[in-house]
Amino acid sequence: MMDVRYKRDLNSNYMIMTDAEKREEIYEDRMITENRIYGFLPCVEQKKEKQTEYFYEITGRQSMELLYERRKVSYEQLVELLKDLLQILNASEEYLLNADHFVLLPEYLYLDTRTERLYVCYYPGYEKKIRESFLDLAEYLMGKLDKSDRKGIEFGYDLYQCALEPNFSLMEILKSHTEMENPEKNEETALPVVEAVEPVTGTQTLSSGKKSVQEEILEKTGSWKNFFHKKKKQPVETYVAEADQIKSGSVLFLREQGNTGETTFLREEKHYGLLLKSKNPDYPDLKMEGTSFLIGKRKESVDGWVPAPTVSRIHARIIKEEGCYLLEDLNSTNGTRAGQHQLNPYELFPLDNGMRVAFAGAEYEAYL
Known part of the structure; x- marks a missing residue:
């Protein structure tokens, strides 16, 4: 470890x-x-x-894990991530670096907060076959796909299925999808020419003789690994509810009621347990709900929106553990302070009633 x-x-x-x-x-x-x-x-x-x-x-x-905690991945985002990863792998070959030392875990993969360009940790003490690391990453990304994005689901399906093959090439699958989208521009496709993972002898793609992606989705149960195993058909609602749970912390799930076959949607009770009272009338108060609460200025990615220019897009988080509220800075640019203590990135600090909290220049007072 x-x-x-x-x-x-x-x-x-x-x-x-x-x-x-x-x-x-x-x-x-x-x-x-x-x-x-x-x-x-x-x-x-x-x-x-x-x-x-x-x-x-x-x-x-x-980190990718935090950036996608409240967001789904679109087809375009997935393709750009994979293109970045391919260029990184190609660059490592130029320096004769062993690709097995890449740490492709979502919590250690970083994206630029403005451009979302990918940055990877290369740690010489890490030992895991690059193919295994990539397969785990592909499974994670599958669980983050926007299920209303048919093109993204189709591409994610193809990516994961091909990654299971011993001769998988990331370059080939990206090239094949680019060619399908722009058949008239095949020669102009801007992809690196060096293969990224292993030499390729063939790329498996969906054919008319196979079931459609939507039909395959209906057969999915359990984790994304089981997505490719033949199962008895399930209602599409079962797929959606299960997919929402995969590494996403979703509280929504389905339960069969006896032998009636009826499906019930269950959701944890929501309640306010913490109030952060803003000291600036231009910024809203923050009311924490549940056990995890993201704070930042990217409204669509957080639970508590702080529209201050000095606050990071995803700035901090509060988690509730055994009745205690813990404040955590999420690698913000301008820092987080609790009382007189300046937090290090990802440091957990307990909040007390009446404590002053500052996200960069935005100040609040905590009421438990």
Whole structure:
């Protein structure tokens, strides 16, 4: 298990990964610290008496896990993410870096908060086959797809199905979908020419002899892995409700009532347990609902909207654990303060009744 912590200094935020023991410098250390490689999180290495630490700068970036906590992924966003990843993999080949050291976990993948360009953590102490890492990432993204976006569902289906094949090539699947969209511009397709994962001998695509994507969706039960296993057909409502739960923290689910076959929608009771009273009349008060509450200025991505220019798009979060409210800074640009304490990124800090809280320059008072 990786030892990960976060730190804020005067101008920057860092994600720090630590090797359990000090080791001799290797080729990969020099490559990632002495070069600015496309799509790599900038890295600085510090060797201590008994261990090696890697400082990855994450200033102005947000983790994929947090960015998509309240959002769905569209077809266009999925394609752009994969194009970025392909360019990153190609860049790593130019520096002769082992792709098995990419950490493709959503909590360690970062996106620029303005452009949503992808940045990846390359950690020499991480060992997992790139194909396995990509398959896990593809499954995560499948669970985040907008189910009203037919093109996105179709592409996600094809991507995951092809990723299961031993000769999968990310370049080939991106190229095939681009060609289907723009058949007259095949020669102008702007895709890197170096294969990203493994040499390809063929790409499996949907054919007219197979069931449609919508028919396949109706057969899905359980996780996305089971999506590709033949199951007894279920109502489409079952698919939607199950898909909403996959790694998304959804509270909506279905329950069969006896033998009647009736479906009941259940939702956790909502109640206000915390009020953040704004000290500025231009900003609304924030009323926390449930056990997790995102705060920021990107209205569609958060629960508590703070329209202040100094506040980050996804700035902070409050979680409720065993009756205690914990404030967490989410790698914001201008920081979060509770009382007199300046939080480090992802540090959890307990809130007290009457405590002053500041998200950058937006000040509130907490009432529990």
